[in-house]
Amino acid sequence: MEVWEALDTLLQRDDAAEEAHLRYGDIVRIGPNEISFSNPGQMKAIYGHGVPVLKTDFYQGGTFTGKDNIFTMRIREQHAARRKLMSRNFAQAPLMELVPQFLKKTEALCHKLESLGPGQINVYGWLHRIGLEFILMQTLGSDPKLTENDTHHPALRDLEVFPENFAITAIFPFLKTHGVNVPFQSVNRPFRIQASWVAYCMSLVKEERTKESKDKSPWIRRLTEIEDEFLARPLEDIEVTEEIISTLFAGSGTTSATLAFLLYAVTADQQIYSNLKQELHEAFPDWPNNSDVLPLIGQIQKLPFLNAVINESLRRFPTIPGSMPRRITSSSLKIGDSTLPKGTVVSSQNYSLHMNEEYFPNAEKFDPGRFLGENTKAKEGLNSFSEGPRGCLGRNLAVLELQIVTALFFRYFNVKLDPTMRDEYMTMKVIFSGSPVAEKVLLNLEKDIS
Numbered sequence: 001m002e003v004w005e006a007l008d009t010l011l012q013r014d015d016a017a018e019e020a021h022l023r024y025g026d027i028v029r030i031g032p033n034e035i036s037f038s039n040p041g042q043m044k045a046i047y048g049h050g051v052p053v054l055k056t057d058f059y060q061g062g063t064f065t066g067k068d069n070i071f072t073m074r075i076r077e078q079h080a081a082r083r084k085l086m087s088r089n090f091a092q093a094p095l096m097e098l099v100p101q102f103l104k105k106t107e108a109l110c111h112k113l114e115s116l117g118p119g120q121i122n123v124y125g126w127l128h129r130i131g132l133e134f135i136l137m138q139t140l141g142s143d144p145k146l147t148e149n150d151t152h153h154p155a156l157r158d159l160e161v162f163p164e165n166f167a168i169t170a171i172f173p174f175l176k177t178h179g180v181n182v183p184f185q186s187v188n189r190p191f192r193i194q195a196s197w198v199a200y201c202m203s204l205v206k207e208e209r210t211k212e213s214k215d216k217s218p219w220i221r222r223l224t225e226i227e228d229e230f231l232a233r234p235l236e237d238i239e240v241t242e243e244i245i246s247t248l249f250a251g252s253g254t255t256s257a258t259l260a261f262l263l264y265a266v267t268a269d270q271q272i273y274s275n276l277k278q279e280l281h282e283a284f285p286d287w288p289n290n291s292d293v294l295p296l297i298g299q300i301q302k303l304p305f306l307n308a309v310i311n312e313s314l315r316r317f318p319t320i321p322g323s324m325p326r327r328i329t330s331s332s333l334k335i336g337d338s339t340l341p342k343g344t345v346v347s348s349q350n351y352s353l354h355m356n357e358e359y360f361p362n363a364e365k366f367d368p369g370r371f372l373g374e375n376t377k378a379k380e381g382l383n384s385f386s387e388g389p390r391g392c393l394g395r396n397l398a399v400l401e402l403q404i405v406t407a408l409f410f411r412y413f414n415v416k417l418d419p420t421m422r423d424e425y426m427t428m429k430v431i432f433s434g435s436p437v438a439e440k441v442l443l444n445l446e447k448d449i450s
C-alpha cells in the first residue's frame with residue numbers, strides 16, 4: 001500500500017463521525033476532547049461571528065511556502081487583518097469584471113468538448129482545467145488558454161498531489177519543510193512537485209511587482225500595495241505567493257468537483273434534465289445557434305430551476321464534506337443545551353448536516369425541488385460554504401462559476417450518460433475536499449441545434 005493510501009485511511013474519521021450521528025443523534029463525542037454536531041440549527045453557535053473559538057492545529061497542513069495563509073491562520077487579529085485585505089479581491093465589483101472572460105472561457109470549453117465528439121467524453125479533467133483557469137485569470141490576471149490549446153500547466157500536477165500533502169503534513173508537520181529531503185520517492189514526490197510550483201509562482205509574482213501599478217494583475221496589485229493591518233505593511237512576494245496558491249486550492253478543485261457531481265446527477269435524471277433544458281431554452285432561445293451574443297449573467301442568476309440544481313448539488317455532494325474543527329477559547333461555550341469547557345474541540349461536517357432529515361426529507365435523493373419556493377427549510381439548513389468569520393471567502397465567485405458553466409453547458413449540449421458510465425464512479429473520495437473517486441464523468445455530447 002502506498003504511504004498516501006495508508007494516511008488516507010488514517011484520516012477517514014469523517015465516516016466514523018457520520019456513523020455515530022446516525023446511531024446516537026445530533027451531538028456525539030468523537031474524540032477524548034471533541035464533540036461533533038450535526039444539526040444545521042447549531043451552526044451559528046459554533047461558526048458564527050463573535051463566537052469564542054479558533055481553528056485547531058488540524059489546519060496547519062494547508063500552507064505551501066511555510067508562511068500562513070488566510071485559510072490556515074489561527075491568531076484572531078492576524079486572520080481578521082488578512083481577511084479584510086483579501087476581501088477586496090472578492091468584492092462584487094472585481095468579481096463582475098471577470099464575468100465576460102468566464103463566459104468566453106465556458107463557450108471555449110463547449111467548442112472544445114464538441115470537437116472531441118461524437119462518442120464517449122470524460123468531462124472530469126476538462127472541468128478541472130476550467131476551474132483552474134478561472135482562478136488563474138482571477139489571481140494572475142491573465143488567461144493561460146489551457147482549454148483552448150489543450151496545454152499543460154505546472155499547477156495541474158500540484159493540484160493532483162495537494163490532498164496527499166495536506167493529509168500527511170496534518171499528521172507530520174515537520175515534513176512541510178523536510179518532505180523534499182526524505183529519501184523515498186513515494187514520500188518526497190508530492191513535496192518536490194509542490195516545491196517546483198511554488199518556485200514558478202513566486203517568479204510570476206516577482207515579475208508582476210516590477211510592472212507599473214496600472215499594468216499589474218489587480219489581485220496582486222491590491223496585495224502588494226495595500227497594507228495588511230496586522231503586519232503594518234503590504235505583503236511580501238512569498239506571502240502573495242502563499243495566498244495565490246492557497247486560493248487556487250480552496251477554489252479550483254472544490255468548484256470543479258461540484259460541477260462534476262452536478263453534471264452527472266442532472267444527466268442521470270430525465271425529469272430534472274428536461275426541466276433544466278426547458279428553462280434554459282426559454283431564457284436563451286438564440287445562443288449558440290442564431291446569435292453569438294452570450295447569455296447575460298443577470299438573467300442566468302435569476303433562473304429558479306438552475307439555481308435550485310446548483311444548491312441541491314452543493315447539498316448532496318458537499319465538496320468540503322468533512323470536519324471543520326474549532327477549539328473553545330473562553331471559559332465555556334453554550335451550544336444548544338450543552339455547556340462545554342474551554343479547550344474542547346467542537347466540530348461539524350457538512351456531509352452529516354446535509355443528510356439531516358429534519359431539514360432535508362428523503363436526504364439521499366437528489367431533488368432540486370426542495371430549494372424551490374421562498375422560505376424553505378432546505379435553504380436554512382444549507383451550509384456548503386460554512387459561515388461567520390471563517391466562512392468561505394470565495395463563495396460568490398464559486399456560485400458565479402457554477403451558474404455560468406451549468407447554464408452554458410446544458411444550453412449548448414444535448415447530454416446523455418455514456419453506456420459505460422457507472423454510478424459507483426461518482427462515490428465521493430475525501431481528503432479534506434471531496435471528488436468523484438474514479439475521476440470519470442463519461443458523457444455523450446451533441447450540439448443542441450434547436
Ligand code: HEM
Binds near residue numbers: 255318384390
Ligand atoms: C463549491 C466551491 C466551494 C466550496 C464548497 C467551498 C467551501 C468552503 C468551506 C466549507 C470553507 C470553510 C472551511 C473550514 O472552516 O474548514 C471554505 C473556506 C474558504 N474558501 Fe471556499 N469553497 C468553495 C470555493 C471557493 C473558491 C472559488 C474560493 C476562492 C477562489 C474559496 C476560498 C476560500 C477561502 C480563502 C477560505 C478560508 C476563509 C477563511 O478562513 O477566512 N472557496 N470554503
